[in-house]
Structures are given as C-alpha cells and as structure tokens.
Amino acid sequence: MARLDTTRCNLTAFRKATRRVSQLYDELLAPSGLRGTQRAILVHVARSQSSTIGELAAALVLDRTALTHNLKPLQRDGLVTVAADKDDRRSKRVRLTKRGESKLAESQDAWRQAQDRFEAAFGARQAAELRQTLELVAALEFGEPMPAAPPG
Amino acid sequence: MARLDTTRCNLTAFRKATRRVSQLYDELLAPSGLRGTQRAILVHVARSQSSTIGELAAALVLDRTALTHNLKPLQRDGLVTVAADKDDRRSKRVRLTKRGESKLAESQDAWRQAQDRFEAAFGARQAAELRQTLELVAALEFGEPMPAAPPG
DNA sequence: TCCATATATGTGTATATGCACCTATTGCCA
C-alpha cells in the first residue's frame, strides 16, 4: 500500500528540511549581503588558508563546476581571489581577501542568531546530534548496484 | 575556541547532506528524464488530485514563486496542466496529465533503486527515523527574536 | 624528445530557489 507515499522519499525529506533551514539562515544573513552557501564557502577558505577548486568542492560536497559558478559573485565582490598555483599551473588557489575576512566577521552575529534561533526551536543537543548524522550522510559511499553475476 | 568551526553550522550540514543524496537520486532518475524535485512535485500533485499553487508550495516547503518556475518545464513537457479555478479565478489548479501519470510510473523503479541504495548504505530503520526528524525540521516555526522588553 | 593519457578547471545550458515588484480577482464596507 501507499506506493506513492511521499513521506517515504528520503530525498524529498532532505530537500524540504534544507529549504526550511535555508530560509531561516538566508533571512538573517541577508543584511550582511551573504547567502548561507557563500558564507560556508568563505568559512572553508578561511580555515584552509588556500585550497584548490577541487579540494574546496570536495570539502563542501559540491560539484566542482558548481563551485566555480558560486565563486564568481565572491570574486566580483572582492571577497576571494582565484589564482593559478605556481607549482602546478593546472590548479588554482582560492584565497580570502581582507575584504572577505571583514565580510565574514561582519556576518558573524547574524549567523549566530540563526544558529540560536534554530537551536531554540529544535534543541541544541538534538541539533548537535543531527549535524553529526548529516555529516555522516554527506560522506556516504553508495556503491554501484549489484551486478547480476559477480566475477569468480 | 573554534568560532568559525564549520562543523557547527547547521545549514552547512543540511546542504552537504542534501547535495549528496540529490546526487544519488538524480543519477538514478536521469534515464527517466525526471529530476528528484520534479518527481516530488508530480507525486504531490498525484496525491492531491488538484491543488492550487499555494497549497502545493506549502506542502513542498517551497517558495510559491519557486514552484511557479519549477512547474514550467513540467508544463512544457505535458506532464501537468495549470488552469484557473472556475470558482475563484485568482487561484490556479495543478493537475497531472495522462503523460504525467505514465512518466511517474516509468520512474518508479529508478526511485525504488535510489531508496534501496540509500538505505543499504545508511540503514533502513535509521532512514525512517531520519525522515521523521527531517519532516519535523521542515515544519519548525522559528519565532521572531526575543524583543528587548516583553509587553506587560 | 614527443605524444598519449591523466589531471585540473572553465563554459554553456537547464533546472532549483527565493526576493522585489507587478497584475488580477475577490471581499468587504462606507
């Protein structure tokens, strides 16, 4: 029964929840001029000093080309720089600018408010547990489907 | 310490996990020509027979205008119809077409495979629990921030 | 040394998502 029961679709559940949480964070971050995703990128860049596009994309569980696109507005606004690595000119290093550091600091209070508001509604302890679960999901390896006849 | 610790940002955790799960579902759904979100919309429409834009958006925890945009390719491909309600011409009713029903049925196996693959990696019981948690998050009410002085 | 291959990234296109602003109906009330 209930072959089409939406409540059983894992992806739909993830998307609905993420949309709801995004709405909260983006609303509070709006005055700072940063979106949630943009702030996450800046935070990753700040923590790694300088990483390549590929490294950054992997850390964000984001498609490499999506990251390239997402970096555009950040470069345009002078928050990050993207320059070829001098040892391997195929790679590019993403670095936070002074302005990027400032913007990140400037958005800190709004982010804190979003965190507090979420955790007031959902529970701080529950939030911490859920974050761990979500990080686990983000790192999941979904193997290829079982072939009809295994070799050997 | 760790004021910028990314692992503590709830939104980032949600986004990473959702991207990962989306990648799995979209990969398996690709042959059917449907994206995960598109399938979710068709499922909701199928279950409600005919709902308005607003009702559908609320059910999907999706901004009204985002849904309008998302419906465009589905209309173009003849999977749904959107027509003014005859009793209240402000409202529009979204309905599944025969072709939409077929497409939904056609994508059923791929969706089932995605569900199975996710649950093989994450655990079926854990997935069921997580879905409940995510639905709860999607329905959260984040009140306005506490004013400095409560009335009375 | 030269070229095939592997690695790292960018571009164009399509969908996903939400905000600001605009239009069309409906309801209500003076």
Add this chain to the structure above:
DNA sequence: TGGCAATAGGTGCATATACACATATATGGA
C-alpha cells in the same frame, strides 16, 4: 455601489547546482 484592502499568482533577476563538452597543463613511457 464604488473603491480599497486582502488574496493568489506571475516576472525578472540573482544565486545554487550539476552535466556535457572543451581547454590547459603535467606526466610518463616509447
């Protein structure tokens, strides 16, 4: 009944995300 507020949607713009395809650089073996 005339008109304004409330309700339901749409459009344009900007960002978010990923795939197919194209480009540039590095590497290793013949």
